[in-house]
Amino acid sequence: MGGDISSPIFEGLERLCVPERNGIVSAPAYPGIERIQAQFRGAAFEPHRHDTYALGVTIRGVQTFNYRGEQRYSLPGRVIVLHPDEVHDGGAGTDDGLTYRILYLEPSLLLQCLEGTGSGLPFVNDPVVDDARLANLLLAALGELDRELDELFVDDFVSLLTRGLAAHARLPQKPLGTIAWTEIDAARAYLEAHALEGVGSRELERVTGLDRFTLSRHFRAAFATSPHRFLLMRRLQRARAMIAEGEPLAEVAAAVGFADQSHLTRHFKKAFGMAPGAWSGMVGAGRARV
Incomplete structure:
Protein backbone atom coordinates (compact mmCIF):
# COMPACT_ATOMS: atom_id res chain seq x y z
CA MET A 1 0.00 0.00 0.00
CA GLY A 2 1.36 3.43 -0.83
CA GLY A 3 1.77 6.35 1.53
CA ASP A 4 -0.25 8.95 -0.39
CA ILE A 5 -2.22 11.05 2.10
CA SER A 6 -4.83 11.67 -0.63
CA SER A 7 -5.75 7.98 -0.62
CA PRO A 8 -9.35 7.21 0.50
CA ILE A 9 -7.93 5.37 3.50
CA PHE A 10 -6.92 8.74 4.99
CA GLU A 11 -10.28 10.47 4.42
CA GLY A 12 -10.94 12.88 7.26
CA LEU A 13 -7.26 13.11 8.24
CA GLU A 14 -6.20 15.73 5.68
CA ARG A 15 -5.76 18.44 8.33
CA LEU A 16 -2.90 16.62 10.04
CA CYS A 17 0.36 18.52 9.89
CA VAL A 18 3.89 17.22 9.57
CA PRO A 19 5.06 17.05 13.19
CA GLU A 20 7.09 20.05 14.37
CA ARG A 21 7.58 18.65 17.87
CA ASN A 22 6.72 15.60 19.90
CA GLY A 23 3.14 15.44 21.13
CA ILE A 24 0.19 13.21 21.94
CA VAL A 25 -3.51 14.00 21.54
CA SER A 26 -5.96 11.87 23.52
CA ALA A 27 -9.56 11.15 22.60
CA PRO A 28 -12.51 11.00 25.03
CA ALA A 29 -12.34 7.79 27.03
CA TYR A 30 -14.54 4.76 26.41
CA PRO A 31 -14.59 1.74 28.76
CA GLY A 32 -11.87 -0.64 27.60
CA ILE A 33 -10.65 1.57 24.74
CA GLU A 34 -8.09 4.37 24.74
CA ARG A 35 -7.39 6.33 21.52
CA ILE A 36 -4.51 8.68 20.76
CA GLN A 37 -2.63 10.43 18.00
CA ALA A 38 1.15 10.59 18.46
CA GLN A 39 3.60 12.65 16.47
CA PHE A 40 7.31 12.97 17.03
CA ARG A 41 10.80 12.90 15.62
CA GLY A 42 13.50 10.46 16.63
CA ALA A 43 13.15 7.81 19.32
CA ALA A 44 10.15 8.57 21.52
CA PHE A 45 9.45 5.48 23.64
CA GLU A 46 11.80 3.33 25.65
CA PRO A 47 11.08 -0.44 25.82
CA HIS A 48 7.79 -1.01 27.63
CA ARG A 49 4.70 -3.22 27.48
CA HIS A 50 0.94 -2.84 27.85
CA ASP A 51 -1.73 -5.12 29.24
CA THR A 52 -3.85 -4.26 26.19
CA TYR A 53 -3.75 -4.80 22.45
CA ALA A 54 -2.18 -1.81 20.67
CA LEU A 55 -3.78 -1.42 17.23
CA GLY A 56 -2.88 1.52 15.05
CA VAL A 57 -2.36 2.98 11.60
CA THR A 58 0.75 4.82 10.45
CA ILE A 59 -0.35 8.16 8.98
CA ARG A 60 2.88 9.95 7.98
CA GLY A 61 6.54 9.03 7.97
CA VAL A 62 8.22 5.74 8.81
CA GLN A 63 7.26 4.09 12.09
CA THR A 64 9.88 1.81 13.61
CA PHE A 65 9.98 -0.30 16.75
CA ASN A 66 11.71 -3.35 18.17
CA TYR A 67 9.28 -6.21 18.76
CA ARG A 68 9.87 -9.89 19.52
CA GLY A 69 13.59 -9.59 18.78
CA GLU A 70 13.37 -7.78 15.42
CA GLN A 71 13.41 -4.19 14.24
CA ARG A 72 10.12 -3.48 12.44
CA TYR A 73 9.10 -0.73 10.00
CA SER A 74 5.67 0.55 9.02
CA LEU A 75 4.76 2.93 6.20
CA PRO A 76 1.62 5.11 5.86
CA GLY A 77 -1.52 3.01 5.58
CA ARG A 78 -0.04 -0.03 7.30
CA VAL A 79 -1.62 -1.48 10.42
CA ILE A 80 0.29 -2.03 13.65
CA VAL A 81 -0.78 -5.01 15.82
CA LEU A 82 1.01 -5.31 19.18
CA HIS A 83 -0.17 -7.95 21.62
CA PRO A 84 -0.60 -7.62 25.39
CA ASP A 85 2.52 -8.04 27.49
CA GLU A 86 4.90 -7.91 24.52
CA VAL A 87 7.90 -5.61 25.07
CA HIS A 88 8.43 -2.93 22.41
CA ASP A 89 9.83 0.56 21.92
CA GLY A 90 8.91 3.17 19.31
CA GLY A 91 10.25 5.97 17.17
CA ALA A 92 10.42 7.70 13.81
CA GLY A 93 12.50 5.90 11.21
CA THR A 94 13.57 9.03 9.31
CA ASP A 95 14.31 12.68 10.02
CA ASP A 96 10.96 13.64 8.48
CA GLY A 97 9.15 12.64 11.68
CA LEU A 98 6.20 10.39 12.33
CA THR A 99 2.46 10.64 12.86
CA TYR A 100 0.26 7.70 13.75
CA ARG A 101 -3.06 6.96 15.42
CA ILE A 102 -3.55 4.02 17.73
CA LEU A 103 -6.08 2.52 20.10
CA TYR A 104 -5.42 0.40 23.14
CA LEU A 105 -8.04 -2.32 23.49
CA GLU A 106 -8.58 -4.36 26.64
CA PRO A 107 -8.49 -8.10 25.78
CA SER A 108 -11.74 -8.57 27.75
CA LEU A 109 -13.66 -6.89 24.92
CA LEU A 110 -12.37 -9.44 22.42
CA LEU A 111 -13.07 -12.30 24.85
CA GLN A 112 -16.68 -11.17 25.21
CA CYS A 113 -17.01 -11.21 21.43
CA LEU A 114 -15.40 -14.66 21.20
CA GLU A 115 -17.51 -16.17 23.97
CA GLY A 116 -19.17 -19.37 22.77
CA THR A 117 -17.05 -19.62 19.61
CA GLY A 118 -14.43 -21.91 21.11
CA SER A 119 -11.65 -19.56 19.94
CA GLY A 120 -9.01 -17.90 22.09
CA LEU A 121 -7.54 -14.45 21.69
CA PRO A 122 -6.07 -14.06 18.18
CA PHE A 123 -2.29 -13.72 17.93
CA VAL A 124 -1.03 -11.98 14.79
CA ASN A 125 2.60 -12.99 14.41
CA ASP A 126 3.57 -10.14 12.05
CA PRO A 127 3.08 -6.80 13.88
CA VAL A 128 2.98 -4.80 10.61
CA VAL A 129 0.00 -5.72 8.44
CA ASP A 130 -0.74 -4.46 4.92
CA ASP A 131 -4.55 -4.67 4.94
CA ALA A 132 -6.60 -1.71 3.67
CA ARG A 133 -9.85 -3.12 5.04
CA LEU A 134 -8.44 -3.50 8.54
CA ALA A 135 -6.83 -0.05 8.34
CA ASN A 136 -10.14 1.53 7.34
CA LEU A 137 -11.89 -0.27 10.19
CA LEU A 138 -9.41 1.12 12.71
CA LEU A 139 -9.66 4.60 11.22
CA ALA A 140 -13.44 4.45 11.67
CA ALA A 141 -12.68 4.58 15.40
CA LEU A 142 -9.60 6.81 15.10
CA GLY A 143 -10.75 9.31 12.47
CA GLU A 144 -12.48 11.78 14.81
CA LEU A 145 -10.56 11.92 18.06
CA ASP A 146 -12.64 14.82 19.35
CA ARG A 147 -15.77 12.64 19.34
CA GLU A 148 -16.87 10.12 21.93
CA LEU A 149 -17.36 6.57 20.71
CA ASP A 150 -20.95 5.42 20.38
CA GLU A 151 -21.87 2.21 22.21
CA LEU A 152 -23.55 0.59 19.20
CA PHE A 153 -20.58 1.52 17.03
CA VAL A 154 -18.20 -0.15 19.49
CA ASP A 155 -20.23 -3.37 19.48
CA ASP A 156 -19.93 -3.73 15.71
CA PHE A 157 -16.38 -2.40 15.64
CA VAL A 158 -15.15 -5.02 18.12
CA SER A 159 -17.01 -7.76 16.25
CA LEU A 160 -15.41 -6.82 12.91
CA LEU A 161 -12.03 -6.24 14.53
CA THR A 162 -12.09 -9.70 16.07
CA ARG A 163 -12.79 -11.17 12.64
CA GLY A 164 -10.01 -9.11 11.03
CA LEU A 165 -7.42 -10.12 13.60
CA ALA A 166 -8.48 -13.75 13.43
CA ALA A 167 -8.01 -13.70 9.64
CA HIS A 168 -4.40 -12.61 10.02
CA ALA A 169 -3.88 -15.08 12.84
CA ARG A 170 -5.09 -17.80 10.48
CA LEU A 171 -7.78 -18.88 12.93
CA PRO A 172 -10.68 -20.83 11.37
CA GLN A 173 -13.93 -18.85 11.19
CA LYS A 174 -17.02 -20.74 12.22
CA PRO A 175 -20.26 -20.19 10.25
CA LEU A 176 -22.91 -18.00 11.83
CA GLY A 177 -25.70 -20.56 11.45
CA THR A 178 -29.39 -19.69 11.27
CA ILE A 179 -30.11 -15.97 11.56
CA ALA A 180 -32.24 -15.02 14.57
CA THR A 225 -25.09 -3.27 7.92
CA SER A 226 -24.59 -2.76 11.63
CA PRO A 227 -27.17 -1.48 14.17
CA HIS A 228 -25.02 1.64 14.55
CA ARG A 229 -24.97 2.32 10.81
CA PHE A 230 -28.67 1.53 10.48
CA LEU A 231 -29.49 4.08 13.18
CA LEU A 232 -27.16 6.67 11.64
CA MET A 233 -28.80 6.31 8.22
CA ARG A 234 -32.28 6.78 9.70
CA ARG A 235 -31.05 10.06 11.23
CA LEU A 236 -29.48 11.16 7.97
CA GLN A 237 -32.63 10.39 6.02
CA ARG A 238 -34.62 12.50 8.48
CA ALA A 239 -32.03 15.27 8.13
CA ARG A 240 -32.36 15.17 4.35
CA ALA A 241 -36.12 15.50 4.60
CA MET A 242 -35.82 18.48 6.97
CA ILE A 243 -33.30 20.16 4.68
CA ALA A 244 -35.68 19.69 1.76
CA GLU A 245 -38.31 21.50 3.85
CA GLY A 246 -35.97 24.48 4.21
CA GLU A 247 -34.94 24.02 7.84
CA PRO A 248 -31.64 25.71 8.87
CA LEU A 249 -28.75 23.26 8.95
CA ALA A 250 -27.76 23.99 12.55
CA GLU A 251 -31.30 23.25 13.68
CA VAL A 252 -31.43 20.11 11.58
CA ALA A 253 -28.21 18.83 13.16
CA ALA A 254 -29.55 19.35 16.68
CA ALA A 255 -32.96 17.85 15.85
CA VAL A 256 -31.58 14.58 14.47
CA GLY A 257 -28.99 13.97 17.16
CA PHE A 258 -25.69 15.27 15.76
CA ALA A 259 -23.30 17.22 17.96
CA ASP A 260 -23.18 20.20 15.58
CA GLN A 261 -23.50 21.21 11.94
CA SER A 262 -19.97 20.10 11.01
CA HIS A 263 -20.63 16.66 12.48
CA LEU A 264 -23.79 16.37 10.37
CA THR A 265 -21.92 17.58 7.29
CA ARG A 266 -19.20 14.93 7.53
CA HIS A 267 -21.65 12.06 7.84
CA PHE A 268 -24.05 13.52 5.24
CA LYS A 269 -21.27 13.72 2.64
CA LYS A 270 -20.17 10.15 3.32
CA ALA A 271 -23.75 8.89 2.98
CA PHE A 272 -25.05 10.96 0.08
CA GLY A 273 -22.00 12.19 -1.82
CA MET A 274 -22.52 15.92 -1.23
CA ALA A 275 -22.64 18.40 1.62
CA PRO A 276 -26.00 19.36 3.19
CA GLY A 277 -25.67 22.89 1.78
CA ALA A 278 -25.27 21.55 -1.75
CA TRP A 279 -28.25 19.26 -1.22
CA SER A 280 -30.30 22.22 0.05
CA GLY A 281 -29.38 24.22 -3.03
CA MET A 282 -30.36 21.38 -5.35
CA VAL A 283 -33.74 20.71 -3.76
CA GLY A 284 -34.31 24.50 -3.55
CA ALA A 285 -33.64 24.85 -7.27
CA GLY A 286 -36.01 21.97 -7.89
CA ARG A 287 -38.79 23.69 -5.95
CA ALA A 288 -38.21 26.93 -7.86
CA ARG A 289 -38.74 25.20 -11.20
CA VAL A 290 -42.05 23.64 -10.16
Missing part, protein backbone atom coordinates in the same frame (compact mmCIF):
# COMPACT_ATOMS: atom_id res chain seq x y z
CA TRP A 181 -34.83 -13.26 12.41
CA THR A 182 -37.42 -12.56 15.11
CA GLU A 183 -34.89 -10.92 17.41
CA ILE A 184 -33.14 -9.02 14.61
CA ASP A 185 -36.43 -7.69 13.24
CA ALA A 186 -37.32 -6.50 16.75
CA ALA A 187 -34.00 -4.65 16.88
CA ARG A 188 -34.65 -3.05 13.49
CA ALA A 189 -38.13 -1.90 14.51
CA TYR A 190 -36.84 -0.47 17.78
CA LEU A 191 -34.05 1.43 16.03
CA GLU A 192 -36.50 2.91 13.53
CA ALA A 193 -38.91 3.96 16.28
CA HIS A 194 -36.16 5.58 18.34
CA ALA A 195 -33.92 6.84 15.55
CA LEU A 196 -33.66 10.38 16.92
CA GLU A 197 -32.79 9.20 20.42
CA GLY A 198 -29.63 7.78 21.91
CA VAL A 199 -30.16 4.02 21.68
CA GLY A 200 -27.73 1.97 23.76
CA SER A 201 -26.55 -1.62 23.62
CA ARG A 202 -28.36 -2.60 26.80
CA GLU A 203 -31.64 -1.42 25.33
CA LEU A 204 -31.22 -3.66 22.30
CA GLU A 205 -30.14 -6.55 24.50
CA ARG A 206 -33.32 -6.08 26.51
CA VAL A 207 -35.49 -5.83 23.38
CA THR A 208 -33.99 -8.85 21.62
CA GLY A 209 -32.68 -11.10 24.38
CA LEU A 210 -29.36 -11.38 22.50
CA ASP A 211 -26.01 -10.23 23.80
CA ARG A 212 -24.58 -7.23 21.95
CA PHE A 213 -21.98 -9.11 19.91
CA THR A 214 -24.35 -11.87 18.80
CA LEU A 215 -26.85 -9.15 17.90
CA SER A 216 -24.23 -7.30 15.85
CA ARG A 217 -23.23 -10.44 13.90
CA HIS A 218 -26.82 -11.48 13.15
CA PHE A 219 -27.93 -7.92 12.30
CA ARG A 220 -25.10 -7.54 9.80
CA ALA A 221 -25.84 -10.94 8.28
CA ALA A 222 -29.53 -10.05 7.91
CA PHE A 223 -29.33 -6.44 6.75
CA ALA A 224 -25.73 -6.10 5.46
